[in-house]
Amino acid sequence: MAQLALGNVSKTYRPRGKEQVQAVKRVSLDVKDGEIVALLGSSGCGKTSMLRMIAGFEEVTEGTIRIGGKEIHNLPPAQRDVAMAFEGYSLYPPLKVRENIGFALLRERGASADIEKRVSHIAELLEITDILDRYPTVISAGQQQRTSLARALIRRAPVSLLDEPMSQLEPQLRAILRARLKDYLIEHKMTTVFVTHDQTEAIALADRIAVMEKGELQQFGTPAEIKQSPSNLFVASFIGEPPMNIFDAAIASEGNAVAISGLGPNGEPAFRLNAPMEAANGKRVCLGIRPHLIEIGANGSADATGRVITNHWLGDQSHICFEIGGCSVVGVTDKPIDARAGDALPVRFPLGAVHLFDAESGRALAHGLGQR
Amino acid sequence: MNQISTFERIVRGLLIALVLLFFLFPIFWILLMSFQTNEQILRIPPSLFFEPTLQNYVALLTGRLQTAAGNLDIAFMRNLGNSLLLSTSSVLLALALGVPAAYAFARYKFRLGESIAFTLLSFRFAPPLLVLLPLSLFFRQLHLTDTYIGLIWVYQLICLPLILWIVRGYFEDISPDIEHAYRISGHGWWKTFRKIAIPLARPGIAAAGLLAFIFAWNNFIFALILASASKQPVTVGALAFVTASGIQYGQIAAAIVLSVTPTLLLALYAQRYLVEGLSLGAVKG
Amino acid sequence: MTSLELRNVSKGFKSGKVLDDVSLSVTAGEIVVVFGPSGTGKTVLLRMIAGVHYPDTGTIAIDGEDVTEASPEARGVGMAFQNFALFPHFSTFENIASPLEARETPASKVKEQVGAIARMLKIDHVLGHAPRELSNGQKQRTALARALVAQPKVLLLDDPLRNVDAKLRYEMRMELPRLLRTFNAAVIYVTQDYKEAMALGDRIAVLRNGRIEQWAMPTTVYREPVSIEVARLFGDPTINLLPCKLEMNGAGGQVTVFGRRVPISGAYAHAVGRDLVAGLRPEHVVVTETEAPDAMQFDLDAVMPVNVRSVLYLRGAAGEELLATVSESESARFGRGQRKVWVRFAPGDLLLFDAASGQRIAPQVH
Numbered sequence A: 001m002a003q004l005a006l007g008n009v010s011k012t013y014r015p016r017g018k019e020q021v022q023a024v025k026r027v028s029l030d031v032k033d034g035e036i037v038a039l040l041g042s043s044g045c046g047k048t049s050m051l052r053m054i055a056g057f058e059e060v061t062e063g064t065i066r067i068g069g070k071e072i073h074n075l076p077p078a079q080r081d082v083a084m085a086f087e088g089y090s091l092y093p094p095l096k097v098r099e100n101i102g103f104a105l106l107r108e109r110g111a112s113a114d115i116e117k118r119v120s121h122i123a124e125l126l127e128i129t130d131i132l133d134r135y136p137t138v139i140s141a142g143q144q145q146r147t148s149l150a151r152a153l154i155r156r157a158p159v160s161l162l163d164e165p166m167s168q169l170e171p172q173l174r175a176i177l178r179a180r181l182k183d184y185l186i187e188h189k190m191t192t193v194f195v196t197h198d199q200t201e202a203i204a205l206a207d208r209i210a211v212m213e214k215g216e217l218q219q220f221g222t223p224a225e226i227k228q229s230p231s232n233l234f235v236a237s238f239i240g241e242p243p244m245n246i247f248d249a250a251i252a253s254e255g256n257a258v259a260i261s262g263l264g265p266n267g268e269p270a271f272r273l274n275a276p277m278e279a280a281n282g283k284r285v286c287l288g289i290r291p292h293l294i295e296i297g298a299n300g301s302a303d304a305t306g307r308v309i310t311n312h313w314l315g316d317q318s319h320i321c322f323e324i325g326g327c328s329v330v331g332v333t334d335k336p337i338d339a340r341a342g343d344a345l346p347v348r349f350p351l352g353a354v355h356l357f358d359a360e361s362g363r364a365l366a367h368g369l370g371q372r
Numbered sequence B: 001m002n003q004i005s006t007f008e009r010i011v012r013g014l015l016i017a018l019v020l021l022f023f024l025f026p027i028f029w030i031l032l033m034s035f036q037t038n039e040q041i042l043r044i045p046p047s048l049f050f051e052p053t054l055q056n057y058v059a060l061l062t063g064r065l066q067t068a069a070g071n072l073d074i075a076f077m078r079n080l081g082n083s084l085l086l087s088t089s090s091v092l093l094a095l096a097l098g099v100p101a102a103y104a105f106a107r108y109k110f111r112l113g114e115s116i117a118f119t120l121l122s123f124r125f126a127p128p129l130l131v132l133l134p135l136s137l138f139f140r141q142l143h144l145t146d147t148y149i150g151l152i153w154v155y156q157l158i159c160l161p162l163i164l165w166i167v168r169g170y171f172e173d174i175s176p177d178i179e180h181a182y183r184i185s186g187h188g189w190w191k192t193f194r195k196i197a198i199p200l201a202r203p204g205i206a207a208a209g210l211l212a213f214i215f216a217w218n219n220f221i222f223a224l225i226l227a228s229a230s231k232q233p234v235t236v237g238a239l240a241f242v243t244a245s246g247i248q249y250g251q252i253a254a255a256i257v258l259s260v261t262p263t264l265l266l267a268l269y270a271q272r273y274l275v276e277g278l279s280l281g282a283v284k285g
Numbered sequence C: 001m002t003s004l005e006l007r008n009v010s011k012g013f014k015s016g017k018v019l020d021d022v023s024l025s026v027t028a029g030e031i032v033v034v035f036g037p038s039g040t041g042k043t044v045l046l047r048m049i050a051g052v053h054y055p056d057t058g059t060i061a062i063d064g065e066d067v068t069e070a071s072p073e074a075r076g077v078g079m080a081f082q083n084f085a086l087f088p089h090f091s092t093f094e095n096i097a098s099p100l101e102a103r104e105t106p107a108s109k110v111k112e113q114v115g116a117i118a119r120m121l122k123i124d125h126v127l128g129h130a131p132r133e134l135s136n137g138q139k140q141r142t143a144l145a146r147a148l149v150a151q152p153k154v155l156l157l158d159d160p161l162r163n164v165d166a167k168l169r170y171e172m173r174m175e176l177p178r179l180l181r182t183f184n185a186a187v188i189y190v191t192q193d194y195k196e197a198m199a200l201g202d203r204i205a206v207l208r209n210g211r212i213e214q215w216a217m218p219t220t221v222y223r224e225p226v227s228i229e230v231a232r233l234f235g236d237p238t239i240n241l242l243p244c245k246l247e248m249n250g251a252g253g254q255v256t257v258f259g260r261r262v263p264i265s266g267a268y269a270h271a272v273g274r275d276l277v278a279g280l281r282p283e284h285v286v287v288t289e290t291e292a293p294d295a296m297q298f299d300l301d302a303v304m305p306v307n308v309r310s311v312l313y314l315r316g317a318a319g320e321e322l323l324a325t326v327s328e329s330e331s332a333r334f335g336r337g338q339r340k341v342w343v344r345f346a347p348g349d350l351l352l353f354d355a356a357s358g359q360r361i362a363p364q365v366h
Helices: A047-055 A097-107 A112-125 A141-153 A171-187 A199-205 A223-228 A233-238 B006-033 B038-042 B055-062 B076-107 B113-122 B128-142 B148-173 B176-184 B189-218 B221-226 B234-241 B249-282 C042-050 C092-102 C107-120 C136-148 C166-183 C194-200 C218-223 C228-233 C266-271 C328-334
Strands: A004-013 A021-031 A036-040 A062-067 A082-085 A159-163 A191-196 A208-213 A216-221 A245-254 A257-263 A269-275 A284-289 A304-313 A318-324 A327-333 A344-348 A355-358 A364-367 B064-067 B070-073 C002-013 C016-027 C031-035 C057-062 C077-080 C154-158 C186-191 C203-208 C211-216 C240-249 C252-257 C260-264 C276-280 C285-288 C296-306 C309-315 C321-327 C339-345 C351-354
Touching (some): A004 A047, A021 A062, A021 A208, A036 A047, A036 A171, A047 A082, A047 A159, A047 A191, A082 A141, A097 A112, A097 A141, A141 A159, A141 A171, A171 C296, A171 C309, A171 C321, A199 A223, A199 C296, A208 A223, A208 A233, A216 A223, A216 A233, A233 A245, A233 A284, A245 A269, A245 A327, A304 C166, A318 A344, A318 C166, B006 B249, B038 B249, B055 B076, B055 B249, B076 B113, B076 B234, B076 B249, B113 B148, B128 B148, B148 B189, B148 B221, B176 B189, B176 C042, B176 C077, B221 B234, B234 B249, C002 C042, C016 C042, C016 C057, C016 C186, C016 C211, C031 C042, C031 C194, C042 C077, C042 C154, C042 C186, C077 C136, C092 C107, C107 C136, C166 C194, C186 C194, C194 C218, C203 C228, C211 C218, C228 C351, C240 C321, C266 C351, C285 C309, C285 C321, C296 C328, C309 C339
Parallel strands (some): A036 A191, A036 A208, A082 A159, A159 A191, C031 C186, C077 C154, C154 C186
Antiparallel strands (some): A004 A021, A004 A062, A208 A216, A245 A284, A257 A269, A284 A355, A318 A327, A355 A364, B064 B070, C002 C016, C002 C057, C240 C252, C240 C276, C252 C260, C276 C351
8 A cells, every 4th residue: 555664763752840751762664565564562662652653643753754755744643644543442432333434434435335335344354243233332342442443444544553453352253353354454455553562463463573662673574583583682582472481691612612501590500502603702691592492302412401390281282391400491392291290301402493692782692503 | 742832831821820819819818807907908999008917816816806886705716616626526426437337338238328328418418507497496305405515416417428428439449359358368357447448548538537627617507506605616706796886807807817727727737648549549459 | 188169159149140050179289270251250259269259059168167158257268369459558578467467476477487488489579668669570479479378278369460461471370380389278260361271270160151161171171172162262273163064874974064075983973963063273274285185275365473383364265264273384385375275184183063052062982
């Protein structure tokens, strides 16, 4: 539909009598035509401020926003060619769900038969067909949210902005509605920016994810890039469920290889990995490895022995928490593992899955350490 | 869009000044009047400049009013004492009765509960004069006319509903889970009431007590009808300044200043409880 | 030994019946998860055990002693609330100490026990703080410490991880079983999150509309759900439900799914002639890019990565929807979607349900 470009956008709030807050710090973001982008971060990271600046509900303190090459950040919201679904739904209480959804189309003077068709199509998509003739006040929060989403999606505006579009969704509907939503956005080539605090939702829906923290853009990339090469410790630990295992570690060179020791709570080495790489001796780093990539029960070349703390089978995968030299480590496998609390399991950390981060700055140093 | 323009700021300032002037000017004027003699007050045109005199206050404190027609005994100090006694004991009694009742209405659903609570509130709707006629008859029968106890009893009509309804709201705002948690910990209901409910509703209780005190203090009609001069509060006592030889504006103003002072001080003192009451929401949960 | 026993407990409020004939028993050291969507009476059930509500009919016994009518302070249970319910005007220490104080424990002992549990839960550095100065995670740990400090025989946990962030929730999920084991209490744990239920429960009671619909081990609930609704509540993505037809010929049978006949075990012979719905878990759907025998052609409309797997959104020729879970290495091949793929599944993975009653039809082995 249209591309969206944010150039060095900043937002500073100056509450009277209080210190000013820089909610968004010089963020640049290029959203391609038809791309789905997630703004991901915990509350207070500036993601909602960004969305509201694009929509025109907040003034841009510094920087530019362009839609389809046209500068829009000084235009009133109605002239920006954006559709928005609000986190608080903001439905019109005196209108039925059907009228709420079709409201924006009415303004565009569409033929009423055409509007009817589009409303019933989007209602079917979001499973609100049976409540079309009810009023917003008598439907559940989840249904209100879907109505608000439908009202934004039906317009197929050049840019669609969705603020936490699926936070209230019933868990049983989540997967299928995400699927239909993604299909709809791709089919109509809709340029979409959505805000979420839920990393699974961001990964599932977005073509690219902008991870925000403290008003700064931490990383902007595809879900795969963000998972495989997180730019820093924050991104690494924010993405992924269960979260990445992170240990303090020390590097020591031995010939043309190095030994990386994961350290226990009191600084004593808990396990050791040998990697063909060059690195500064004695450097303090953080070692990260995703739970799914730890090999549990590997025969032969085990790196360490883990003592099982808990072992949960969730129906389609096992989550095992075990202890290695005082560090607790979480591993995930697709198959059930027969182990009880207290059992010892051989554990291998594949070098290709190990991430290294600078212990001070948190910056990523390496993703994967080559093969043994 | 969040920035306030200079123009807006000026207009806002002007409007606030107007409102303040409207509300504060009478108080300011009365304060000035209390330092003037009757002649100064009544001169035309009125002037802001005068030689201040303490004569009004002296008259009130000594209980001797010198007028053109001669000396007059007034019982202002006694009235002030009566006001303090009546208001304080009424509020204390109302708190003792009203806080547990408010708790009961907030926490327990019982038959006719809502109706009883509403009936208590409805005492506030009835015009006092309507209630007074039968009351004065009953009081005569019960020998309660012109007694402190009788007045304190009647004052419950003012204080009790106020305390009941305000404090009830505060109790309802406390998450019942907090009390449940305390009881599950092993404490009985009475201890839970004392250690959890009361402390958490304290700002509300203070606010309600303060309001009740002010209402009781300002009451006029009950004491006018049910009590004689020796038991009357300042509000009724001030009538004494409407004398046969004229109205003593200076003394009235001084009396107003003196009688407003206790409630004003109390309000200033209790302000911090009121603010605490507003911020309690942040603590809950 | 049974520490907690509920027998035929029912409870109604003005708005209607909330719990209907609920029976439940928990032994010491066991964690029973009461699982269900919101508004199914989980919280009311917990509050009745705590003594905050009283059942209309039925009995509650703790350690063999009938406590149906006992007041909350007389029951000696520990409870952690979803909203923490900390005493805002007490310090963290006083909060945790309140059950000990009620039992008139000497001050030195209180200090020792509160210190011990605070260290165990890593909140010993905030004992002097007021609740409003604590982070959500610390509040939750304080609430847990308060529930545990007096070593109650029965411990009630009302969705204690609901109000903490995802990372902390996960950590606690891994930490809790070990912690609870050391106390050897009979634990009732209420949650709406099926993963939490499966991870923590020794047994799960699935509560729906005030009744216990299934009462079994976690793996049994997942593999052999008693009804469509239970099957839908467990699993992410939700189980696929497909209309199907069942026929028998000789020893074996056939189900028709997506207009294609698939052979199925003869053990379902008793279900012939009933209206059926087949349930197929997304992880049991096999998706390939090339045609395979028995495979059906689907449109792949969207790909949604989830952790190391991806959920595929598939649509059949007649618009039927199907969700499939594939591993990450496979999902890379499918790109953003919008193409044709081939789908098959093992007939043994199908769960059959009666369409009218929603009950699962178990295979009958003769």
